Amino acid sequence: MAPYESDDDTNEELRTGRRKAARYVVPVAVMGLAAATIGLVPAFAGSGDPDLPEITAEQLIEKIAASDVQQLSGTVKVSTNLGLPDLGGLESSFAPGGGAGGSEDEGSSADPSTKLMELASGTHTLRVAADGPDKHKVSLLDKAAEYSLIHNGDEVWAYDSASNEAFHMKDASGAAEDKGKKEEAPKDVPTTPKGMADEALKAVDDTTSVTVDGTAQVAGRDAYKLVIKPKQSGSTVGQISIAVDSKTGMPLKFTLTPASGGAAVVDAGFTKVDFSKPDASTFDFSPPKGAKVTEGDEAKSEDQALPKAEEDLGHGLEGFDGLKTIGEGWTTIARFDTGGEGIPSASGDAGSFLDSLGTKVNGEFGSGTVFSTRLVNALITDDGQVYAGAVTKDALVKAANAAK
Template identity: 80%
Template sequence: MAPYESDDNTNEDLRTGRRKAARYVVPVAVLGVAAATIGLVPAFAGSGDPDLPDITAQQLIEKIAASDVQQLSGTVKISTDLGLPNLGGLESSLGGGVGGREESGSSADPSSKLLELASGTHTLRVASDGEDKQKLSLLDKAAEYSVIHNGDEVWAYDSASNEAYHMKDSSGAAEKGTKGKSEDVPTTPKELADEVLKAADDTTSVTVDGTAQVAGRDAYKLLIKPKASGSTVGAISIAVDSKTGLPLKFTLTPASGGAAVIDAGFTKVDFSKPAASTFDFSPPKGTKVTEGDEAKAEGRTDRAQPKGGEDLGKEFQGLDVIGEGWSSIAQFDTGGEGMPSESSGAGDAGRFLDSLGDHVTGKFGSGTVFSTRLVNALITDDGKVYAGAVTKDALVKAANAAK
């Protein structure tokens, strides 16, 4: 099927967010598990491309928006390659680090899996039966980590350590996520697709790019690309189930080429009602159980909470956004000195930090650009930061213009 370019109304619908807030596969209580950079294996397509009726980009976006799949089970493979070292062992080496054991006293706390999903390849089993019953299991060799939401009960269990984390959902915790930030942390093809479509605007090209088979299902491929140069994002491909409208696969490729930065997709999916026993859980004998309410009362869970507006404002003075769409750059002032560098007289420490990034100069002065395959950040010697999914040259240009 030939690609079909979106019309003006498509971008308007994207901006106004014409999406149905459907409850999806993964329990929202587990969304704290995923990293903000999301660690969600390529090549899930079957043999041959299915012959499906023609559809426009506008119609396909509406199909995604109307999707309301609430009962299913399946297996998702997720992979991320930001060009960073594997972070799985970093957490333990830091004594818990971000959202780890130090935070709540339990390795089963969903936030303790944050860094684990930030890199590498992982297999997830997911199941959902409406708004009140969801389960996600992260499979890792002989061990398994699960989060189960059943009615007003939310359990997380880590078989490797035989620890469980329990909380009540009487205050709507499952809808808000364990940390109250579920909507900010997409973890599935559906949620990733929603975030991209919600953020799309006139700087975006949206086309239908043929068909594919994913997990044995016929699907349309929605292709989303930046219209202008300068972004590190090459393209985003979303495979959409032709019958249900559910996104089955999400792939983000960088402008620099090579393997996908983020690739998440079903390898198996079944839209029948899961067995009720899927969502049953009782801690095995000898399990160490941590109550979420008790951990919060002791002040342990508050350590990893995002800072409030006032506190954030003190640390990042004058937060601003330069440009628009895919080429937008966040700019803020740390209010202090920049990163130590060899040129600033920092000696061995400066040489080490310089080795991690690229030293750059311009009208703004000098600084260091730290890069991944998707997000780059320029930290100037006088403490200003420019960051975005843009090239190094774009960051330097922005810093020069701001000067």
């Protein structure tokens, strides 16, 4: 199938489809596995490209928007390659109960907030199930253990078999009288290809090229391939590829490739999927005998509470005073003032470690340090200004110079 390129005349249709798509998030993407939103990747499964009727980019976006899959079960393979530096195990010290001086009273290993970091790198297998808006299960499978998040009605459980610990909370989203008293389990967290596709479609505007680039087979199902690319230069995003099920319109695979090339930064795809109703027992859970149970409202601090998806994914920087954005579309840069003096100086091993994580830069703005991943870069100037975005180092320096 020949690629179909969108043009300026179709942008309003694309935006309409995008807005509709944002309302149809598959309920499998539930609870605190939000870290998977930045990266997941197995290769397309199957041999040969299926012969499907031609479809335009607008029609395929509308197909995604109209998809309303409520029941499914399956396996998702997740790979993340952000190019983060090896911290030598230091990251564990920031988890509740971890690091030097930590104790088992400082948190629960079953608390979802302690599991998010695991999805920020490497390859993982998730087993997922959904039955309507109030029954979901996501299990992170390890070599010798399993971590599960179960949402069943107004009950939310998380269980870590490795430590035999459970975390329990009430989903107060449907009970107005309980709001503000109990933690609310977030919905619409993009941990599946569908959730990620909805987030990507929000970026479709005049700065974006959208095409249909042939077909593929994913998890034994025929799919169209929707490709989204920035039209602007300076973005670290190369392209986003979404495999869309030809029957249901549900995205089966999501791949984000960096402009620098190489392995995908984010890639998530079903390796198995079944759209029949899961057995009701799938969503039943009772803590095993002897398991340590932590109640969500007993968390030691707000930092240990299950984060709200919207705050995590869309509003993570709103707490900074004077947050501003520079540019538009894929090259948008967030700018804010830390109120400090940039990166503190250090000597010896500590100084060498900090230097190894960043690159010193100079410009009309003065001097600073750029910290980079394969997708997001951040410039912290010596006077405490921060510029961050999915843009190149040169774009950050240019923005800092222009701000002076």
